[in-house]
Amino acid sequence: MLSVAQTALELGLVYSLMVLALFLSYSMLNVCDLSTDGCFTLGAAVGAVVAVAGHPILSLPAAMLAGVCSGFVTAVLQTKMGINSLLAGIIVNTGLYSVNVWILGGSSLINMIKTETVFVWAKDLLKNTPMSDLPSVLVTGIAAALVILFLTVFLNTRLGLAIRATGDNPDMVRSSSINPAFTTTVGLCVANAFTGLSGCLLGQMQKSMDVNIGQGVVTIALASLLIGATVMGRGGIAFRAAGMVVGAIIFRLVYAIALKLDMPAFMLKLVSSVIVVLALALPYLKEQWPVVSRRLQATKGAR
Amino acid sequence: MLKISHISKTFNPGTVNEKKALTDLSLHLEPGEFATIIGSNGAGKSTLFNAICGSFLTDTGSIVLAGQDITFLPDFRRARSIGRLFQDPMRGSAPGMTIEENLALAAGSGGWFSHMTSKDRRRFRDQLAMLEMGLEDRMKQPVGLLSGGQRQALTLLMATMNPPSLLLLDEHTAALDPGTAEKVLKVTRDVVERHHITTLMVTHNMQQALELGSRTLMMDSGRIVLDVKGEERAGMTVADLLAQFHVNAGKALDNDRILLSGV
Numbered sequence: 001m002l003s004v005a006q007t008a009l010e011l012g013l014v015y016s017l018m019v020l021a022l023f024l025s026y027s028m029l030n031v032c033d034l035s036t037d038g039c040f041t042l043g044a045a046v047g048a049v050v051a052v053a054g055h056p057i058l059s060l061p062a063a064m065l066a067g068v069c070s071g072f073v074t075a076v077l078q079t080k081m082g083i084n085s086l087l088a089g090i091i092v093n094t095g096l097y098s099v100n101v102w103i104l105g106g107s108s109l110i111n112m113i114k115t116e117t118v119f120v121w122a123k124d125l126l127k128n129t130p131m132s133d134l135p136s137v138l139v140t141g142i143a144a145a146l147v148i149l150f151l152t153v154f155l156n157t158r159l160g161l162a163i164r165a166t167g168d169n170p171d172m173v174r175s176s177s178i179n180p181a182f183t184t185t186v187g188l189c190v191a192n193a194f195t196g197l198s199g200c201l202l203g204q205m206q207k208s209m210d211v212n213i214g215q216g217v218v219t220i221a222l223a224s225l226l227i228g229a230t231v232m233g234r235g236g237i238a239f240r241a242a243g244m245v246v247g248a249i250i251f252r253l254v255y256a257i258a259l260k261l262d263m264p265a266f267m268l269k270l271v272s273s274v275i276v277v278l279a280l281a282l283p284y285l286k287e288q289w290p291v292v293s294r295r296l297q298a299t300k301g302a303r
Numbered sequence: 304m305l306k307i308s309h310i311s312k313t314f315n316p317g318t319v320n321e322k323k324a325l326t327d328l329s330l331h332l333e334p335g336e337f338a339t340i341i342g343s344n345g346a347g348k349s350t351l352f353n354a355i356c357g358s359f360l361t362d363t364g365s366i367v368l369a370g371q372d373i374t375f376l377p378d379f380r381r382a383r384s385i386g387r388l389f390q391d392p393m394r395g396s397a398p399g400m401t402i403e404e405n406l407a408l409a410a411g412s413g414g415w416f417s418h419m420t421s422k423d424r425r426r427f428r429d430q431l432a433m434l435e436m437g438l439e440d441r442m443k444q445p446v447g448l449l450s451g452g453q454r455q456a457l458t459l460l461m462a463t464m465n466p467p468s469l470l471l472l473d474e475h476t477a478a479l480d481p482g483t484a485e486k487v488l489k490v491t492r493d494v495v496e497r498h499h500i501t502t503l504m505v506t507h508n509m510q511q512a513l514e515l516g517s518r519t520l521m522m523d524s525g526r527i528v529l530d531v532k533g534e535e536r537a538g539m540t541v542a543d544l545l546a547q548f549h550v551n552a553g554k555a556l557d558n559d560r561i562l563l564s565g566v
Contacts, residue, residue: 159415161400161408168397175395175462176408177383 006137008256012224012249013140014205017198018217019224019244020147025191026225027240028155029184030167031078034089036195036221038096039070040214043196044203045103048110051204056116059200067196070096071188079181100211108211110203117204136205143201144245147194152238154190163187216269223272224248226279251275304501305332305469310354310364312525324350325361326525332469337495337502337516338532341509341544343556346522348505352471355503357381369468386462386500388455388475395458398447402438402457403427405446409461430460434490452483456490466498473505488515509541519544523552 018040025033043063050059070092077088104110122135131138154160165173166183173180203209228247232239255268263271312325324347332338342348354361355368357378365374373381388395396405406427407419424442431439434456438449446454455475463470472491476484492515495502506512512519519536521529521544528551531539539547548556 156418157416158407158411158413158418161404164400164404165397165408168399169394171394172397172405172408174379175382175387176411177379178408178411179377179379 004256004260005253006134008252009249010136010140010205011202012252013137013144013245014198014202015217015221015224015252016140016144016245016248017147017194017201018221019228019248020144020151020241021191021194021198022218022221022225023241023244024151024155024163024187024194026222027229028164028167029187029191031085031184031188032089033071033074033188033191034086034218035070035074035092035096035192036089036218037214037216038093038100039067039192039195040199040202040217041100041209041211042066042070042096042103042214043199044209044213045100045110045199045211046196047200048112048115048203048209049103049105051112051117052110052115054116056118056121056204059204060118060197063196063200064193065196067192067194068189070196071190071192072185074192075185075188079184097211104211110209112204112207112209115204115207117207118201119205140201140205143197147197148238148241148245151241152236155237159183159186216272219269219276220251220272221248223275223279224251226276227251230279304334304336304369305330305355305503306367307331307355308365308367310361310366312350312354312359312361324525325354328364328526330520330527332501332503334501335499336518337504338518338520339512339516340503340505340520340522341507341512342505342522347525348522349473350525351522352387352473352503352505355381355469355471356385356387384468385471386467386469387471388458388462388473390474390477392451392455392458392478395461396446396454399445401443401445402431402449403442405457406430406461406464409464411465430464431457433493434460436486450483452479452487455479455483455487459487459490459494463494463498463500466500468501470495470500470502471504472502474507475504477507509544513539513541513544521548521551523548523554528552 018036022033022036025031043066046066047059047063050062074088074092077083077091078085083091101108118139119135122139123132126132126135126138155164162173162176162178163183163186165176166180166187170180173183199214203213224247225244226247227250228243228245229240231246231250232243251272255271258267258271259265307328307330309327309329310325311323311327314320314322314324328347328351340348353359355366357373357376360375365372367373368381368384371384397408403419403424407423410423412423427442428439431442436453436456438453438457446457449457459475475491476487479487494500502516504515506515513536518530518532520527529547545556
């Protein structure tokens with residue numbers, strides 16, 4: 001049972017980086033970035049190729065840079081070319097599939113069993129210490145902590161405030177002499193850097209990556225984000241960002257328990273879809289309820 | 304300070320919905336001048352403001368503000384020298400962010416990566432205190448919790464924090480209850496006087512149009528049909544204004560809100 005919890009913790013921490021990316025794009029900028037799936041795979045592909053070439057540490061910034069490029073393209077499509085933001089994400093996502101296969105050298109799979117990754121590196125470093133069993137938790141935990149720290153500082157700078165206001169009231173951003181196209185672009189670039197990093201770490205942790213590693217992860221991330229926002233939705237940026245990590249871990253724990261209860265593994269995506277639907281629909285249905293109940297009473301009275 | 308020369312704007316040209324919103328309109332405001340604008344429904348008052356702010360480019364003419372030709376500048380670049388308040392108090396501030404965060408964004412001091420300093424906070428607190436609404440003790444609260452009047456007063460503070468060359472007030476007290484409207488109007492007067500800001504204010508209250516500021520403009524069908532100031536304006540009553548409008552525009556004023564607001 002302990003190993004189940006540990007796996008859930010590791011996976012939760014890895015995916016939490018992507019949840020933090022959506023925290024920036026979805027919660028702050030109010031853009032639902034559907035290029036997330038492709039960008040996650042892009043990060044994994046670039047990270048894997050660089051690690052296999054013998055540069056495990058360099059693989060992390062490389063994956064993040066790839067994410068920045070992907071986010072930049074998505075942002076340009078919606079701010080400079082007038083393409084609807086959802087469509088821009090879908091278009092980039094589709095295009096990235098080819099890019100990813102190209103990065104993997106025309107194959108759809110990379111094996112890293114014998115590759116020196118950051119996790120192998122951490123394991124060597126932790127040899128003969130009390131943490132020797134937990135290199136993955138340590139690496140992913142540090143990554144998540146650094147991203148939370150970065151977001152806390154960044155979102156309170158003038159640029160960060162402008163990014164938050166862009167999702168809240170773009171008119172006000174314009175009247176503060178700031179171009180919302182600029183803040184959207186910066187926000188998407190930063191967010192996708194974290195998505196890329198998330199994919200890179202997952203690939204290296206699993207010691208292999210295939211081109212479908214990112215399929216449907218945006219829904220999983222959204223489910224985690226909504227869980228996190230329910231648990232720790234009010235408060236300062238640091239608290240809310242930490243809530244995203246908590247949400248991602250809760251999601252993984254629930255999923256791990258469901259697996260223990262003999263739920264087949266392929267149900268993961270259906271479960272995440274249902275969670276997203278529930279979280280998004282419940283507030284709406286709650287709002288509609290008084291009208292519905294009144295109508296029901298009226299029809300009852302008429303009889 | 305503001306020099307508008309022969310601007311025109313036609314929406315949906317060549318279609319059945321063609322609408323001439325502004326027709327060869329010219330207007331010249333001296334530095335520190337405070338002009339009120341009154342006019343019928345669809346006279347082009349808000350369109351004039353949109354043209355000045357750059358919500359769209361005009362079909363003809365030019366707009367010069369403080370010596371700079373802003374005719375082709377995008378809206379966010381013009382915002383540096385233009386402050387604007389709308390009738391809707393929700394439009395000027397970000398509800399999910401705190402009062403001090405809104406103010407920090409409006410203040411725009413420092414570089415992109417600068418943080419709010421305790422000096423900034425003290426300055427915000429002093430300025431909020433001048434509104435006499437108790438907002439100085441709620442700086443960490445989200446703006447979404449404020450009332451319409453409080454939000455409008457905050458927006459006014461944000462718009463004038465770095466005194467703009469031109470302040471545009473688009474019926475900014477019309478959606479507030481009379482008591483709050485009076486208060487926001489007082490704050491407006493104070494701020495405009497303190498910084499000597501050139502101001503254009505749309506109102507539907509004829510009394511106000513004559514009392515406030517130093518000049519009254521009346522608009523109809525995208526034109527300025529009446530422009531009074533100085534002695535001529537000082538002796539004017541609301542009835543004179545209505546009669547004058549009838550003569551110049553060739554029809555009676557048909558703005559229900561104006562007519563209902565106690566002529």
